[in-house]
Amino acid sequence: MSDVIEFRKVGAVGVITINNPPANALSFAVVKGLAEHTTACMNDELCDAVVVTGAGKMFVAGADIREFNMTRPDDVPEFHDLMKVIEEGSKPIVAAVNGIAFGGGLELAMGCHYRIIAPGALVGQPEVKLGIIPGAGGTQRLPRLAGVETALDMIVGGDPVRAEEAVELGIADELAGEDLLARAVAYALERVADGPRPTGGITSRLGAVDPQYFEEYRLKIAARTRGQEAPLECINAVEVAATKPFEEGLAHERDVFVRLRDGDKSKAMRHMFFAEREVAKIPGITKQTPVQKIEKAAVIGSGTMGGGIAMNFANAGIAVNLVDVSDEALTEGLQKIRGNYAGSVSRGRLTQEKMDERMALISSTTSYSDLADTDIVIEAVFEDMDLKKKIFGELDAACKPETILASNTSSLDINEIGAATSRPDKVCGAHFFSPANVMKLMENVRTAAASDETIATLMKLSKTLGKTGVLVGVGDGFVGNRMLHVAARIAEFMVEEGALPWEVDQVIYDFGFPMGPFSMNDLAGIDVRYSIRQEQLKLYGDRRQSVILDRVYETGRYGQKTNGGWYTYEGGSRNGTPEPIIEDIIVKTSAELGFQRRPFSNEEILERYVYALINTGAKVLEEGLALRASDIDVIWHYGYGFPRYRGGPMFYADLVGLDKIYDKVSQFHEDYGDWMKPSNLLKSLAGEGKGFADYVVSS
Ligand code: 3HC
Secondary structure (H helix, E strand, O other), rough: OOOOOOEEEEOEEEEEOOOOOOOOOOHHHHHHHHHHHHHHHOOOOOOOEEEEOOOEEEEEEOOHHHHHHHOOOOOOOOHHHHHHHHHHHOEEEEEEEOEEEOHHHHHHHOOOOOOEEEEEEEEEEEEHHHHHOOOOOOHHHHHHHHHHHHHHHHHOOOOOHHHHHHHHHOOOOOOOOHHHHHHHHHHHHHHHOHHHHHHHOOOOOOOOOHHHHHHHHHHHHHHHOOOOOOOHHHHHHHHHHHHHHHHHHHHHHHHHHHHOOOHHHHHHHHHHHHHHHHOOOOOOOOOOOOOOOOOOOEEEOOOOOHHHHHHHHOOOOOEEEEEOOHHHHHHHHHHHHHHHHHHHOOOOOOOOHHHHHHHHOEEEEEOHHHHHOOOOOEEEEOOHHHHHHHHHHHHHHOOOOOOOOEEEEOOHHHHHHHHHOHHHHEEEEEEEEEOOOOOOOOEEEEEEOOOHHHHHHHHHHHHHOOOOOEEEEEEOOOHHHHHHHHHHHHHHHHHOOOHHHHHHHHHHHHHHHOOOHHHHHHHHHHHHHHHHHOOOHHHHOOOOOHHHHHHHHHHOOOEEHHOOOOEEOOHOOOOOOEEEEHHHHHHHHHHHOOOOOOOOHHHHHHHHHOOOHHHHHHHHHHHOOOHHHHHHHHHHHHHOOOOHOOOOHHHHHHHHHHHHHHHHHHHHHHOHHHHHOOOOHHHHHOOOOOOHOOOOOOO
C-alpha cells in the first residue's frame, strides 16, 4: 500500500514497520500508510493483534517537520484521527519502541494499547523546542500514563527519558530483552484475551492536582521561557488533561497546536532546527574527506580565553597542554581552571571524580619543544599581528608536519598569520566565544590556503567539543563581530542623538536578547570596546565614530569590573542601575557634537539596531564570508543570544520583508554616510521580492 511502511504477518500478528529514513518521521505518506494498515488488520479475521515498530535505529523522531509548511492532502488523516483509528482498534495494538520515539513518535506509541521498549531507546516530547505543543494527543495521553507532574516536566522541558525510566514512569509496560520484536509479538498474543486498553480511558494516574501547582509551574518557568508562548500553552494543555474529559482535552490541544504551528515563533524555531544541521554541510567536504585524529591538543596563552579553551578539550577527554611564557602565568591559569571546575562541583553539576579526571588531562609547559607530537594547537594570545606571526613561525618549527595550527583571533587576518609558516594549508581560525568553556559557538575560519582536510578536522573537532561550529571566511571581525560592531556603533549614535542607554537596552531585551548592547558592553569591558574602536579608527578613520564611548572611557568606568560603566553596580551586583553621571556626560556630549537631543521611539531603536545587523549580514553574505544566511542566524543565536524564537537576524529579516528593511537602511545611509550603505544583495533581493532564504551562495 505504501513504500514507507513494510507489513508482514508473524503468525496471527500483523507487524507494521515504519521505514522512512533518516528519522522515520510521520510524513503524510507514513500517516496514511499507518491508518490503512491498521484498518486492514482490524478487518482481517486471521489477524489477532498488531505490532507497530520502526526500521533502523529510530522508532519515529516525530511528525515530519518539513511538512509543517505544506497543506495536508485530503486523503491523509489528521494526527488525531490516525490516533483514533489506532486507539479505537478492536484488537490489541502494541508499540515495539526500538529506538528514539520523539514527539509524534511517542504519541504514536501512546496511541497504541501497550508499549514494549528496547534498552537504549529514548522517549520524549520535544515539541516545545520547536515552539509548539504536542499535537497528536501527547498532552492528554502522557499525564494518563505517567501522571501530571511527570508529564509537565517532560512536555514543558522537552527533554527525553531513557527506556528504563520510561518503564518506571509507566510510559512503557515492559523493557524488552535482546529481541524486541519477538517479545512484542509474544506480548501482543498474550494481550489478546485482555483486548485493547485505550490510553484515553486510563484515569487512575490523573489524580486531583491542586490548581496552585499549575500556577506555581507557570511562575517557575517564566524567566527561562521569556517571550515564548509554547511553554505556557504546554502547561495549559496538561491542566486541561487533568481537569476536563479526554475528548475536550484533545480538541483543546488540536486548536493550540495548529495556532502555534502556523505562528512566526514556531516557524523561527523550526528554521533554527534545520539551520543548525545545515552548518555542518560544506561544499566540497564529504564523508570521504580525510579527517585527522585529534588526541593531543595545546593552547597557547593561559589567560581567561586560553584556560576556557583548554577546559573544552579536557571536558571532551582530550589531553591538552597549556602553554605560556612563565611558570607564574601557568600557575595562575591552572588555578583559574581549577576554580572554575570547583565551582561546578560545589553547584552539584560535576562530581569531584570527574573534576580530577579533567584536571589530570591538562598539563602545562613554557616550551614549544614539548608540543612536537601535538595534533592541534590553538593560539589564544592577545591581538597583536607581529606576536602571532612570531608564535606561528615557532610552532611551525616545533610541531610535527601534520599539526594543525589554529588562531583564536577575533579580528586579525589569518591568511597573513598562515603565511608566516611553511604549512599554510594547516592554518585556520578557531574563534571561541567568551566564556569559552560555556558558549556553544565556534566560528571556524577558512583561510585561502587551508586544505579540505584541515577544515573537515576542525568542523569535526567542534562537534567533539560539544560546540556548534560554523565555517566563515577571513574578514574584519569575521561574521559575528563584524555585525556586532556596526550595531553597537548605531546604538552609541542613538545615545548621542537623544536616546539613553537604558532605553536602548530595554528595547533590545524586550525583543528577546539576554541583554542590550550597553549592558553587554559593561560585561565585556568598555576598555575592550574602546581598544577595538581604536583599531577600527585605523581601518575606517573616515567614518563617523561615536564620541560618547571616549567620554565614558575617560571617566575610568570600564563596566562591571570597576563596579560602574554605563550603569552602576552597587556592591558587586550584576544588575546595574542607570547612572546620573553618565546621563550628564551624554547630554554634554550631544551638545559638544551639536545634536539637538530628540526622543527615539521603541520601534525606531529596534529598527536601527536590528536592521544595521541585517544590512551587515547581507554584506557578509555578498562577500562570501558566510556560506548561507542561515549560518549567520546560527552564529547570532549561539554567539550573541539572538532569540531562537525570532530565528536569527536573517530569518527575521525575511519575516519583516526585505523591501521594508531596504527602505529603512537607505534612510540610515542618508543619516550616517557610506558605511551604512545598503548592501547590493539586500537591494537586489528586495527588488525581486525575495528573501535571504532564496539566496544561494555560489561556491
Ligand atoms: N522531521 C523531519 N526531519 C527530521 C526530523 C523530523 N521530525 N527529525 C530528524 N529529521 C532529519 C534531520 O533534519 C536530518 O536531516 P538531514 O540529514 O537532511 O540534515 C536527519 O533527520 C537526521 O537528523 P539529525 O542530523 O538530527 O540526526 P541525529 O542522530 O543527530 O538526531 C534526532 C536525531 C534526535 C531524532 C534529532 O534529529 C531530533 O531531535 N529530531 C527532531 C525531534 C522532534 O523535534 N520531534 C518532534 C517533531 S514535531 C511533532 O512531532 C509534532 C507532533 O506532536 C504532532
